[in-house]
Amino acid sequence: MKYLLIVVQIFVLYAFCWVGTVLVTWLHMPLPGSIIGLLLLLGCLLSGIVPAKFVKEGAGFLLPILTLLFIPATVGIMNYPQLLSGYGVVLVIIVTASTLITFILTGKLARRMEGKVDDCN
Amino acid sequence: MIAISFIALTVGIFMFMTWLYKRSGISFLFPILTSTIVLIVMLVVLNIPYSTYMEGGKFINWLLGPAVVAMAYPLYTQWDTIMKNRKIILSCVAVAMITGMITVLLMAWLVNLEDEVMLSYLPKSITSPVALQISATIGGIPQFTVFFVIVAGIVGAVCGPLCYRLFHIDTPVSRGVSMGSASHGIGVSKLTEYGEQTLSIGSVSMTLSAILGALLCPLVAWLLF
Incomplete structure (x- = not known):
């Protein structure tokens, strides 16, 4: 019964994604449909149009396995062997350095803006 | 049949890598990284093109949209x-x-x-x-x-x-x-x-x-x- 509920709720989430994709194509927005679907669902949840229990189980199933869902896309790297050469190493170093600088700077800035917080963990 | 075996392979490798990651506690064994490497090596060694893998992989890929919405x-x-x-x-x-x-x-x-x-x-x-x-x-x-x-x-x-x-x-x-x-x-x-x-x-x-x-x-x- 619980698995059936998960499957049905994934279709509910898929429907939002589909509506998002249709809207994006229709309005020529340079955004992916899933992001619009996310915003639509959020709006529906906050306004109470869609009760949270309609998506709770589906979201609870999909979100913890999010990394698994990325794997087929990441395996696609195998089609670009030039990225695994010396040239690729330079490109990777640049992304890594830029990501780390951004990560640390943003984290420190956010921490500073927060000021003193009691619930450190 | 090919599709189902590639889905099973991906999920199986991911589950094993997740277990290994939790068991060892080493952050470089992050499952998406290790699973990707293992899958690429397997496909290259067995001479299977990416498009064949995606016969099954695309079903996992489809869930990416609903998962983004689930956020x-x-x-x-x-x-x-x-x-x-x-x-x-x-x-x-x-x-x-x-x-x-x-x-x-x-x-x-x-x-x-x-x-x-x-x-x-x-x-x-x-x-x-x-x-x-x-x-x-x-x-x-x-x-x-x-x-x-x-x-x-x-x-x-x-x-x-x-x-x-x-x-x-x-x-x-x-x-x-x-x-x-x-x-x-x-x-x-x-x-x-x-x-x-x-x-x-x-x-x-x-x-x-x-x-x-x-x-x-x-x-x-x-x-x-």
Whole structure:
């Protein structure tokens, strides 16, 4: 019964994604449909149009396995062997350095803006 | 039949790698990284093309859309926290986006990379489905962009916990904002280990990054190239 509920709720989430994709194509927005679907669902949840229990189980199933869902896309790297050469190493170093600088700077800035917080963990 | 066996193989390898990762506690054994390497090696050794693998892989890929939509749920349950911190989240996401672009362009310019590669770098901190579209719009190479996006995500997921400790980034807001705006979905998925509050701040930062990036990348590309 619980698995059936998960499957049905994934279709509910898929429907939002589909509506998002249709809207994006229709309005020529340079955004992916899933992001619009996310915003639509959020709006529906906050306004109470869609009760949270309609998506709770589906979201609870999909979100913890999010990394698994990325794997087929990441395996696609195998089609670009030039990225695994010396040239690729330079490109990777640049992304890594830029990501780390951004990560640390943003984290420190956010921490500073927060000021003193009691619930450190 | 081929499809089902590739799905089973992917899920099986992922489950084993997740078990290994939890058991060992080593962050370099992050499951998406190890599973990808194992799968690529297997496909190359067995001489199976990517398109054949995707007969099964595409079914897993399809769930990516609903999963992105599902991120609305933690945003909803954590709405009060998000609204309370909206100034920090908004300004940090903007700072992260600009910092990412400046640093990556500066380094690429120093080593004299081609314009297409520089353009492919711009959306690197944005979730892959959005980054792909941006890259194509601004004249980058979408496949390169996907690769950069994945590297940015894995760097955040693998090095993030160390950065948190070294630089005292020790609150749900600062952790979520830095991960979401620098390392998108792959990094944010790591935040499930830090609780729902951190995860939701991470998802909202990622979502805002995607929206901001979709507006800002074409502008930067137009100004500089």
